Structure formats: C-alpha cells, structure tokens
Amino acid sequence: MNFPSADLSGKTALVTGGSKGIGFGMACALAHAGADIVIVSRNLAEGEKAAQEIRNMGRKAMAISCDVTIPAAVNAMVEKALATFGKIDILLNNAGMNIRKPVVEVTEEDWDKVLDTNLKGIFLVAQRVGKEMIKQQSGKVINVASILGVIGLPWLASYAASKGGIVQLTKVLALEWAQYNINVNCIAPAYIRTPMTEGWLSDQVRLQSILSNTPLGRLGTVEDLAGPVVFLASDWSNYITGHTLLVDGGWTAR
Structure with missing residues (x-):
C-alpha cells in the first residue's frame, strides 16, 4: 500500500492576505511543510516583512503588492509570481x-467594499491562477471562508453574504476544474485569536458568548489551521474536492 505525503517541497504557494493574521499563519504552515511562498498584500512593507520571516524558515519567498479587487492588478501579480517561481x-x-x-x-x-474584497477578490484570483493550473493540469485551491458562510449572526450581513458566496463558488470551481486534476476546497474557521482580533475579543461579554457557543470551550488559534491547510494543499487530500472544512471547535455541530 502506497500512502501519500504531506511534504510540499518543490511546491509554490501563493497566499493572498498573507502578511498578517491567519493568512500569515497558514503561509508559515505551508512553508514549514516545505513550500516556497508568494505573499500577496495591499501593504508591500507588511508583505516584505512576512516574506522575510518565511525566508528565515529556510524557504524561498517573495512579496507582491496587489489590490485583489482589480483584474489588471491581479493579472500583474500572478505574472510576477510566475516570473520568479515559474508555476503556482x-x-x-x-x-x-x-x-x-x-x-x-x-x-x-x-456592502460593495466587503463583497468586492471578500468575494469578487476571491473569484478574480482563483480565475487567474486557475488558468495557469489548467495549463499545468494540476493544482490545489484553498479558499478561506468562515462559519458565517453556513450560519448567521447579527451585524454581519455583508460579511456573511460574502462568505456564503465563497462556499458556493468553491463547489462550482471544484466541478469545473476536476477534469484538470485541480482540487478546490474551502476552510471555514470560527473565531481565531490573532493580534488583529485581540482588541475585539477583549470585550468579556462578547468573549463569553463565543465560548458558550463553542463545545470545545476555547477560541481557535492560528496553529489550529495549520493541519487543515497543509492537508488540503498536500497529496493527502487528492480525492477531496468541493468540500468546506469547518474549523470551529464544534460550533456548527449545534
């Protein structure tokens, strides 16, 4: 019996929103598994800092500034990545x-700002990178949604609509690209503690509400996303496509 490998050595991973928060954490997880990394961020200085940390791990890395809501910018970003690494x-x-x-x-x-970034941006980057993966006849696409893609919470109309759209877009891309040996899946986290969320989570009433809805009784960490993202990026997930993996401490099991 031949078992697959989670080793990503020789692979190139392009990570949008990869300069901080869960994006950076998942980029580090992919680098730890052996992948070289392209960090995409609107803020080039933050992207360069993240890329340097990846290089400190012994991997190749570059940073590219890009507004993912602009098709021409997305195309230029992908061309830069290909010029350096040759493939994605x-x-x-x-x-x-x-x-x-x-x-x-x-x-x-x-409404437009949230939907343009969260859904249109996901679509534009997937569309452009997908064209390259179709040429390669291989690839792994991992879209990041949220538990708000499958449940509702107050004050989050545009965010929930965008994340629900990502879940459905993932299914369509998976169906269209399966013939090209491209796996398209989605990770949907619950509340993850990062430097970006610390201030918002400092409200004890809000925090206790979240914990009371989480059967495992704690917030998620960036490390909790490492296994799922490496799994979906590796050969271990070769027979999985169109799936949304909920990383939520049991929240949606309720």
Whole structure:
C-alpha cells in the first residue's frame, strides 16, 4: 500500500492576505511543510516583512503588492509570481475584510467594499491562477471562508453574504476544474485569536458568548489551521474536492 505525503517541497504557494493574521499563519504552515511562498498584500512593507520571516524558515519567498479587487492588478501579480517561481501549485485565497454594522446602517459603499474584497477578490484570483493550473493540469485551491458562510449572526450581513458566496463558488470551481486534476476546497474557521482580533475579543461579554457557543470551550488559534491547510494543499487530500472544512471547535455541530 502506497500512502501519500504531506511534504510540499518543490511546491509554490501563493497566499493572498498573507502578511498578517491567519493568512500569515497558514503561509508559515505551508512553508514549514516545505513550500516556497508568494505573499500577496495591499501593504508591500507588511508583505516584505512576512516574506522575510518565511525566508528565515529556510524557504524561498517573495512579496507582491496587489489590490485583489482589480483584474489588471491581479493579472500583474500572478505574472510576477510566475516570473520568479515559474508555476503556482497551491493557491491559498485568503484576502478579506469586514464592516460590522446593523443591516439598517449598512451603506451601499459598505456592502460593495466587503463583497468586492471578500468575494469578487476571491473569484478574480482563483480565475487567474486557475488558468495557469489548467495549463499545468494540476493544482490545489484553498479558499478561506468562515462559519458565517453556513450560519448567521447579527451585524454581519455583508460579511456573511460574502462568505456564503465563497462556499458556493468553491463547489462550482471544484466541478469545473476536476477534469484538470485541480482540487478546490474551502476552510471555514470560527473565531481565531490573532493580534488583529485581540482588541475585539477583549470585550468579556462578547468573549463569553463565543465560548458558550463553542463545545470545545476555547477560541481557535492560528496553529489550529495549520493541519487543515497543509492537508488540503498536500497529496493527502487528492480525492477531496468541493468540500468546506469547518474549523470551529464544534460550533456548527449545534
């Protein structure tokens, strides 16, 4: 019996929103498994800092500044990545943002900003990288959604709509690209403790509400996402496509 490997040596992973938070954490997990990394961020200085940390791990890494909501910028970003690494084996489609407001206060500008970044950006990057993977006849696409893609919570209308869209987009891409040996899956985390979320989670009432809805009784950590992302990027997941992996401490089992 021949078992697959989780070794990503020789692979190139492109990570959008990879300069900080869970994006950076998952980029480090892929690098730890052997992949070289392209960090994509709107802020080039933050991207360069993240890329240097990846290089300190002994992997090759580069940073590219890109607004994923602009098709021309996405195309230029992918061309730069290809010029350096020659191929993209893994796409971790993670760039996202949130505007938290009651529905009646959400402006059209708010709605467009969240949907453009979280859903249109995911689509544009997947579309462009997918064209390269089709040429290669192989690839792993991992879209990052949220438990808000399958459940609802107040004050998160645009965010939930965008994440639900990612879950459905993942299924369509998986069906269209299966014939090219491309696996397309989705990771949907619950609340993950990062430097970016520390301030918001410092509210004890909010924190206790989250913990009371989490059967495992704790917040998630970036390390909790390492196994899922490496699994979906590696040969271990070769027979899995169109799936959304909920990394939520049991929240949605309720």
